[in-house]
Amino acid sequence: MPDTAPASKGTITVVHLYPREMSIYGDLGNTRCVAVRIRRHGYTPNVVQHHPGADWPADVHLVLGGGGQDSGQARVEADLVEIADRLRGLAADGVPMMMICGTYQLFGNAFVTVEGTRLPGLGILDVTTHGNAKRMIGPTVLDTEFGTVVGYENHSGSTTLSPGQKPFGVVRHGYGNNGDDRTGGARTHNVFGHYLHGPVLPANPRFADALIGYAAERATGRPFEPEELDDRTADEARTRQVRRLVG
Amino acid sequence: MPLRNTIAVVAGKAARVGARVRGGGSALPGLVAETVDPGFLARALSEVRGGIVVVTGTNGKTTTTKMLVALLRAHGKRVFTNPTGSNFTRGVISSMLPELGRSGRLDTDMAVLELDEAHALRFAAAVAPTHALLLNVARDQLDRFAEIDHTAALLEQLAGCTTSGVVLNRDDSFVARIAATLRLGVTVRWFGVHAAIADRLPELLEQDVRFGDDFTAPPATADDGLLRPVDDRAFDVVFGDDPVGPVTLRQRGLAAMINATAATTTARLLLGGAFDPATAVTALAAVNPPFGRGETVMIDGQPLELVLVKNPAGFTVALGTYTSTPVATMIAINDNDADGRDVSWLYDVDFSSLRARGVAWTSGVRAWDMALRLEYDDVAVEQVEPDLTRALDAFVAAYHDEPKRLFCTYTAMMALRRTLAARHGLAGFGEEG
Ligand SMILES: [Zn+2]
Numbered sequence: 001m002p003d004t005a006p007a008s009k010g011t012i013t014v015v016h017l018y019p020r021e022m023s024i025y026g027d028l029g030n031t032r033c034v035a036v037r038i039r040r041h042g043y044t045p046n047v048v049q050h051h052p053g054a055d056w057p058a059d060v061h062l063v064l065g066g067g068g069q070d071s072g073q074a075r076v077e078a079d080l081v082e083i084a085d086r087l088r089g090l091a092a093d094g095v096p097m098m099m100i101c102g103t104y105q106l107f108g109n110a111f112v113t114v115e116g117t118r119l120p121g122l123g124i125l126d127v128t129t130h131g132n133a134k135r136m137i138g139p140t141v142l143d144t145e146f147g148t149v150v151g152y153e154n155h156s157g158s159t160t161l162s163p164g165q166k167p168f169g170v171v172r173h174g175y176g177n178n179g180d181d182r183t184g185g186a187r188t189h190n191v192f193g194h195y196l197h198g199p200v201l202p203a204n205p206r207f208a209d210a211l212i213g214y215a216a217e218r219a220t221g222r223p224f225e226p227e228e229l230d231d232r233t234a235d236e237a238r239t240r241q242v243r244r245l246v247g
Numbered sequence: 248m249p250l251r252n253t254i255a256v257v258a259g260k261a262a263r264v265g266a267r268v269r270g271g272g273s274a275l276p277g278l279v280a281e282t283v284d285p286g287f288l289a290r291a292l293s294e295v296r297g298g299i300v301v302v303t304g305t306n307g308k309t310t311t312t313k314m315l316v317a318l319l320r321a322h323g324k325r326v327f328t329n330p331t332g333s334n335f336t337r338g339v340i341s342s343m344l345p346e347l348g349r350s351g352r353l354d355t356d357m358a359v360l361e362l363d364e365a366h367a368l369r370f371a372a373a374v375a376p377t378h379a380l381l382l383n384v385a386r387d388q389l390d391r392f393a394e395i396d397h398t399a400a401l402l403e404q405l406a407g408c409t410t411s412g413v414v415l416n417r418d419d420s421f422v423a424r425i426a427a428t429l430r431l432g433v434t435v436r437w438f439g440v441h442a443a444i445a446d447r448l449p450e451l452l453e454q455d456v457r458f459g460d461d462f463t464a465p466p467a468t469a470d471d472g473l474l475r476p477v478d479d480r481a482f483d484v485v486f487g488d489d490p491v492g493p494v495t496l497r498q499r500g501l502a503a504m505i506n507a508t509a510a511t512t513t514a515r516l517l518l519g520g521a522f523d524p525a526t527a528v529t530a531l532a533a534v535n536p537p538f539g540r541g542e543t544v545m546i547d548g549q550p551l552e553l554v555l556v557k558n559p560a561g562f563t564v565a566l567g568t569y570t571s572t573p574v575a576t577m578i579a580i581n582d583n584d585a586d587g588r589d590v591s592w593l594y595d596v597d598f599s600s601l602r603a604r605g606v607a608w609t610s611g612v613r614a615w616d617m618a619l620r621l622e623y624d625d626v627a628v629e630q631v632e633p634d635l636t637r638a639l640d641a642f643v644a645a646y647h648d649e650p651k652r653l654f655c656t657y658t659a660m661m662a663l664r665r666t667l668a669a670r671h672g673l674a675g676f677g678e679e680g
Contacts, residue, residue, distance in 0.1 A: 024386065024395070029594025029623075036623050069394045139588065152589040197591045202619055233622055233631075237615035240633075 008044040010220035012212070013057060017065040018076045019049045022102055025154060027066025029199035030098070030208075034062065037208055041227050043216060052079035056086055060095060062215035063087070067101030067154070067197065080106060084122050091124045096190040096214035100200065101155055104185070104193035105129045111157065125186045125193045126165040127177070129157040140174025140196060141245050142184040146207040148172070150241045151196025159195075161186055168194045173245040190214045203238055205231045288373040290351055291343055297324060297356035298517050299374060303367040303405065304382025304422070305398065306561050307506040309537045310498065311382060312361035314510035321530035322518055325355040339370065357517070364401040371408040379409040380513045382506075384421035385560040386592060395421065403428055414438060414513045417464035417471070418445075426464065437464055438512040440505065441475035441485060447501060472512035474504050484511045491524040498536040500568030502561075507531050546643060546671050552652045555660050557587065559595035565654065566600050573604035575646035578621075579611040579635055579659035586656035590616050598624040605629065607646060610638035611659045635662050640670070 016023070016031045031047060038045040048057050052075060068076075091097060099107045108127040111119045135156045142149045149169060158178040161167060167177070168185030176184035176195070185194025190211075194200070201208040213224035292299055302312045316328045329342045339360055346353055362370055370376075384399045399421040406413050406425045413429060416422040417439035426435050440447070467473055469487030476482040482504050483492030491511055496503050511531070515522045536542045543550045554569060556562040582588050590613050598621055605627035609617040614633040621628050632638035642651065655663060 025589065026591025026594035029591065029620075032594065033623055069396050071396050152591060154589065197589065199591055199594050202594070202623055203616070233615060233619045236631075237613075237619050240615060 006042065009042045009225055010216065010222075011044040011046050012038050012061045012215050012219045013046045013048060013059055014038070014062045014064065014215070015048045015050050015057060015060050017050050017063060017099075017103060018052065018068070018072070018079075019066075020051065021072035021075045022068035023066035024069060024072070025067050025101070025152075025197040026199045027064075027100060027197065030064055030066070030100075030201040033199065033202040033208055034064065034212060037205070037229065038212055038215075040229055041209075041212065041216070042225070043212075043219070050083075052076055056083050059219075060090060061219045062211060063090070063095065063097040065097070065099040065103030065107075067103070073102050073106070076106075080122065087122060088124055091189055091191045094190050094214070095218060096211045097124075097192065098201075098211060099125075099191070099193040100197060101153075101195055104195065105157055105159065107191070107193050108159065108186075109162070124191055125188055126162040127159050127186050127193070128162070129159045132156060132158055136175035136179055136195075138174055139241065139245055140176065140184070141172040141242055142169030142176065142194075142196070143172055144169035144184075144207070146204065146210055148238070148242055149196065149200065149204045149207055150238050150245075151194075151198040151200045151203065153195040154197060155195050159186075168192055203234060203241075205229070205234050286373075287351070288340065288370070291340075291347060291353050292358055292374050294352045295327070295355055295358050298358070298377045298411070300357065300359045300378040300380065300513070300517065301367050301370065301376040301405065301409075302359065302361050302380045302382070302513075303364055303402065304380075304416075305364075305385040305558065306564075307382050307502060307509075308361045308363070310503060311380065311506040311510050312359055313537050314507055314531060314534050315380070315513055316359050317530045317534045318510055318514035318527055319357060319359065319517065321526050322514070322521060322523065324357055324518075327353055327355040327358045329360055364398050364405075367405045368401055368408075371405055376405075376409050377411040378413070378513070378517065379405055380414045380509060381406060381416065381422045381425065382509060383416055383419045383560075386558050386595070399425075406433075409433060412436065412516050414509065414516060415464075416509070417467070423464045434516065436512055436516050437467060437471040438505075438509045439464070439467070439471070439473055440508075441473040443475055444501075470512075470515070472508045472515070474508040476504065482507075484508045486512075486515070489524070491527050494528050494531045496531060497534065500564065502564045502568065503536075544667060544671070546651075546667075547647065549648065550650045551643070551667075552650075553660060553663070554652065554654045555657065556654050557656060559592050562593075562596040562654070566596070566598070569652060573601075574650040574652050575642070576601060576604065576606050577608040577610060577638065577642045577651070577653045578606055578617050579638070579653065579655035579663060580609070580613040580617045581611045581656050581659040582613050583658045585658050593617065593620045594623075598626050601626045608632060608638045608642045610635050611656065614638075635659060636666050639663055639666055643670075 014034055019028060035045040035047050105111050106121050107124045108121045108129055109123050110121050111129045113131045137154045140151050140153045153174055160178060161183055166187050167183035168187050171182040171184045176182060185192060209226060216224040302308055312328060316326050319326045327346060329339045343353060348354060381402050384395055386395060403425045406429055412434035414436045415426055417437040472484045472486055474482055475485050477493045481493040481495045483490035494507060496507060511527055543552050554565050556565055582590055602625055606621055608630045609628055610632050612633060614631050618628045618631045
C-alpha cells in the first residue's frame with residue numbers, strides 16, 4: 001500500500017462567475033461536480049469564485065456561469081463589461097466555458113426586452129434572446145455530441161441562433177432555445193451556452209468530463225489523462241429520466 | 248340573507264358529503280362553494296371581529312399557524328383556522344363549511360389562516376386581512392413562483408392590503424424591507440433572533456442581491472419578540488426586559504424556535520393587555536409537531552421520525568436539527584407539482600453531515616438523482632429503490648431494532664404515511680391533520 005497520495009497530474013483553475021448573483025437553480029452543483037471529478041481524475045481543483053469588482057485570476061482553465069433573477073443580473077452587468085475582453089480572448093483561445101440560462105443570454109449578442117430595448121451582450125455566442133411573457137418551464141432532453149443530456153429548463157427569454165451558429169443539441173423533450181426550432185443551446189469553440197439546470201453536469205458526466213478534458217489540456221499542455229470513474233448512479237438516473245420523458 | 252349564499256352553503260355541504268362518501272378530497276367542496284358565490288368568503292368572515300390573520304412565507308407556515316392558534320385559544324379566544332393544511336383559498340372554504348350556521352357566517356372571535364404567498368393574495372382580494380404574519384422568503388418550487396423577488400413582491404402586496412397590523416421577520420431582508428412600504432397607521436411588530444445567536448442566521452437565510460437601499464430593521468422595542476436560547480431545547484422569547492419562557496417545544500430545532508417567536512409576537516399584538524406569559528409558555532409546550540415536521544411514530548417499540556423537506560433552506564435546517572443524533576436514514580424524493588418538479592435544489596443543500604453514518608435507502612421517483620447527489624458529498628448510500636412502499640418495508644426490516652429517520656418531499660410523505668398507517672395499524676395516521 002502506498003502511504004502517500006499519488007502525485008497530482010496538475011492544477012486546474014475553475015472560475016465560477018458570480019456565485020452569489022447568478023446561481024439560483026442549483027448551479028453551484030455544477031461547480032461542486034467539476035471540482036469533485038477533477039480530483040477523482042487525479043488532478044487538483046482550484047475553484048475561484050468571481051464576485052463583481054474582484055480581480056480576474058491570471059491563469060483560467062474553465063469558466064462556469066449560472067442563472068439568476070433580474071436583480072442578480074443587474075448587479076453583475078458592470079463587472080461583465082470590465083472582464084468582457086478577457087472572456088472573449090479566452091473563448092477564442094479555446095478555454096472551455098459553460099453558461100446556463102441568464103449567463104447564456106449575457107454571452108449572446110443581445111437581449112431584447114418585451115418593450116423593444118436592446119441590451120447588448122458579450123457576443124461570444126452568435127445568438128439573440130427576446131424577452132417574452134411566457135415562461136418555458138419543465139424537464140428537458142437534448143441529443144448532443146456528448147450523448148443524450150437531461151436537465152430542467154426555466155426561462156422566459158426566447159433565444160434564436162444566427163445562421164451558422166452551432167446549437168449545443170437537438171431538443172427531444174421540452175422547449176430548448178425557443179420552443180419552435182428544436183435547437184437547444186449553442187456551442188462556439190469550447191464555449192457552451194444552454195438552458196439546462198438540473199444541475200446539468202452531475203446528471204451528464206460525459207459532458208462534464210469533456211469540459212474537464214479541455215481544461216486539463218490547457219492547464220498541463222498534455223492530453224487529458226482521465227481515470228475510470230464509476231458513473232453508474234448518474235447513468236441510471238439519466239436513463240430513467242429519458243425513458244420517462246421520451247419513452 | 249342573500250339566496251345565493253344559502254345555495255353556496257348547501258351546495259358546498261352536499262359536495263362535502265359526496266366527497267366523504269367517495270373517501271377523499273378536501274379541496275373539492277371548497278371549489279363548489281367558490282364557484283357558486285365568489286362573495287362567500289367575505290360574508291362568512293364578516294362577523295369575525297377579533298382579527299382575520301394571514302400567516303404566510305416560504306417556510307414554517309403550518310407550524311407557526313398551529314402555535315399561534317394554540318396561543319390564542321389558551322387565552323380563551325374562539326379561533327377558526329384551516330387545519331387540513333390545504334393551504335389554498337378553496338381549502339379555507341372547505342374547512343369553513345362545517346362551522347357555518349344557516350346564516351353562512353362564521354361565529355368565532357378570530358380567524359387564523361395559513362396561506363401560501365400566491366393564495367394569500369387571492370384571499371386578500373376577497374377579504375382584507377386585519378393582520379399578516381410574514382415569516383420569510385426562500386427558494387421554493389421555483390417552477391411555480393419563478394423568482395424569489397417575485398415571492399417577496401407577493402408578500403409586499405399582501406402587507407399592503409392588511410388593515411391593522413403586520414408582523415415582520417427582522418432578520419430576513421426580503422421581509423424586513425416591506426416595513427418601508429406600509430400604509431400609515433398600520434402597526435408594525437418585529438420578530439427575530441437575539442444578538443446572542445445571530446451567527447446562526449446564515450444557515451436559515453436566502454442571499455438578497457438587490458441593489459442599494461439596504462434596509463435595516465429599527466432597534467427592537469419592548470413589543471418585538473427576540474429568540475434567546477437557554478440551552479439545546481429551551482428558549483425565551485424576550486420582549487424588552489420581559490422574557491416569555493423558558494419554553495420547551497415538542498419539536499426540535501432552531502426553525503421551530505423561530506416559528507414560536509413569530510407566533511408569540513403575533514399573539515401579543517392580537518391580545519394586547521390580555522396576553523399572559525405563563526399561559527403562553529404552557530400553550531407552546533403542548534403543541535404537537537404538525538404533519539411531517541418531525542413527528543414520530545413508534546414501530547415495534549422503535550421511533551421513526553418523519554421530516555418533510557421541500558426547499559434548500561428547509562432541508563439544511565432539518566439536517567442541522569436532526570443529524571446531531573445520527574440514526575438509520577432514508578431519503579425519499581418525488582418531483583410531482585406539489586414537491587417542486589425541478590430537483591436542482593438538492594445541490595444547494597450540504598449533505599456532508601450525513602457522511603459519518605451514511606444513508607440506508609434513497610427512494611421516490613428521483614431516488615437515483617438523490618443517490619447521485621449524495622455521491623458528490625461522499626455520503627455512502629446502501630440501497631436505491633424508487634418504489635416507496637418497497638423501500639419503506641425494506642428499510643424498516645433492515646433497521647428493525649433501532650431508531651430511524653425519514654426525510655421526504657410532500658407527495659412522498661403522503662404516500663409513506665398511508666403505507667405506515669396500513670402496515671403498522673396507526674389509526675388515522677394516514678390522514679392529514
Ligand atoms: Zn433558467
